[in-house]
Amino acid sequence: MKKLWGGRFEGKSEAWIDAFGASIPFDQKLAKQDIIGSLAHVKMLAKTGILTADEAEQITLGLTTIQEKLLADELTFSIENEDIHLNIEKLLHDEIGPVAGKLHTGRSRNDQVATDMHLYLKEIVQEVISKIHLFRQVLVHKAEENIGTIMPGYTHLQHAQPISFAHHMMAYYGMLTRDQERFSESLKRIDISPLGCAALAGTTFPIDRAYSAELLGFSSIYENSLDGVSDRDFILEFLSNSSILMMHLSRFCEEIILWCSHEFQFVELTDTFSTGSSIMPQKKNPDMAELIRGKSGRVYGNFFSLLTVLKGLPLAYNKDLQEDKEGMFDTSHTILTSLEIMAGMVETMKLNQEIMEKSTEKDFSNATELADYLASKGMPFRQAHEVVGKLVLDCTKQGIYLQDVPLEQYQAITPLIQSDIYQTLSSKTAIERRHSYGGTGFDQVKAAIERSKLKLESEEN
Numbered sequence: 142m143k144k145l146w147g148g149r150f151e152g153k154s155e156a157w158i159d160a161f162g163a164s165i166p167f168d169q170k171l172a173k174q175d176i177i178g179s180l181a182h183v184k185m186l187a188k189t190g191i192l193t194a195d196e197a198e199q200i201t202l203g204l205t206t207i208q209e210k211l212l213a214d215e216l217t218f219s220i221e222n223e224d225i226h227l228n229i230e231k232l233l234h235d236e237i238g239p240v241a242g243k244l245h246t247g248r249s250r251n252d253q254v255a256t257d258m259h260l261y262l263k264e265i266v267q268e269v270i271s272k273i274h275l276f277r278q279v280l281v282h283k284a285e286e287n288i289g290t291i292m293p294g295y296t297h298l299q300h301a302q303p304i305s306f307a308h309h310m311m312a313y314y315g316m317l318t319r320d321q322e323r324f325s326e327s328l329k330r331i332d333i334s335p336l337g338c339a340a341l342a343g344t345t346f347p348i349d350r351a352y353s354a355e356l357l358g359f360s361s362i363y364e365n366s367l368d369g370v371s372d373r374d375f376i377l378e379f380l381s382n383s384s385i386l387m388m389h390l391s392r393f394c395e396e397i398i399l400w401c402s403h404e405f406q407f408v409e410l411t412d413t414f415s416t417g418s419s420i421m422p423q424k425k426n427p428d429m430a431e432l433i434r435g436k437s438g439r440v441y442g443n444f445f446s447l448l449t450v451l452k453g454l455p456l457a458y459n460k461d462l463q464e465d466k467e468g469m470f471d472t473s474h475t476i477l478t479s480l481e482i483m484a485g486m487v488e489t490m491k492l493n494q495e496i497m498e499k500s501t502e503k504d505f506s507n508a509t510e511l512a513d514y515l516a517s518k519g520m521p522f523r524q525a526h527e528v529v530g531k532l533v534l535d536c537t538k539q540g541i542y543l544q545d546v547p548l549e550q551y552q553a554i555t556p557l558i559q560s561d562i563y564q565t566l567s568s569k570t571a572i573e574r575r576h577s578y579g580g581t582g583f584d585q586v587k588a589a590i591e592r593s594k595l596k597l598e599s600e601e602n
Contacts, residue, residue: 334359338369341457443468
């Protein structure tokens, strides 16, 4: 089969070489964007007089027919035509004959593929933003239901201080809010049209790049044609933002996996998000959380893969850039699916509130409360810290906790301690007293939830 670019060549390529060089097995995902870009391009060619009205009408009708067949899943692509661009062009030629060859006037596959990817990512990022928004709503709703649910807060995976479960959920809300902002901010670097940059130097035809960009819904065009066809920063930024997002989801999944364990028993996932064991009938495994935790690695890999591809490339286009697509497609699918699963998993998980609260009573997470209590009575905090540290050591040896220490023993240590110490040491009191802005105090958490609800509503308007 003669290549559409084969005029300069005498030899015939071999099938296995064609297969190695072809991108159609994966870039066919850009078929929709490729047709949309071509429809805009032919309209611009007609407006500028580069094509006659009759030629433009024939090409437009042909592209529309192909578009309808694509929607009906009736198109067949071939490796012989290498990529989505040449496949569409061949299909167009089959529909309308030689006039199809005029579609490529004033452009190259270099600016064509770049345009396709800008269109693709613009759509994907808007979908990602929507799914993050929905997940943030789930987090706020879960928090609002559990403001009074008490759990241990951790540092070093050791009990640190009691906190509200809602406060814990709102921490992830904050992470996801930043993720959404990063994706939103990246749109201005995705929303740029490279169409008309041609191979690298522009074109001699009197094209109207601004008109093409307007037809495609782009807010601006690349100022430099070399940059337009060479730029993959917008994909790198998408992969970077996706990696940070997956890191946040992975951290959350790690905690859910721990909370599901027999040792914690803080939460139980519904059957939808769990699986069993082929040999151990009692098992209920948090597989979906584990998969998201694991898939963070493939998203990181896609990011570093493209960074590595780009690091030594001279301008403008190089065949290496064919490696920019599979990771982008894979990451898109991974993060969109992960966000859907996370939202469903968190929304439906059951909290064992009694177990969570009890876990703050048989520990020393109230040690800071005693130190703060002494400091509020006038003892320098560093001295209070040492006094409480020694007392915790003594309690550990006796197998008791701070709330078990008799008042006489407390007052033997320092007369500053009075009978109100036991109220101070309760988990609920410890949370209530943390009323600094952004803290875990119940009133602060309520206020944070209200602010978040207003922000979510403003994003929808």
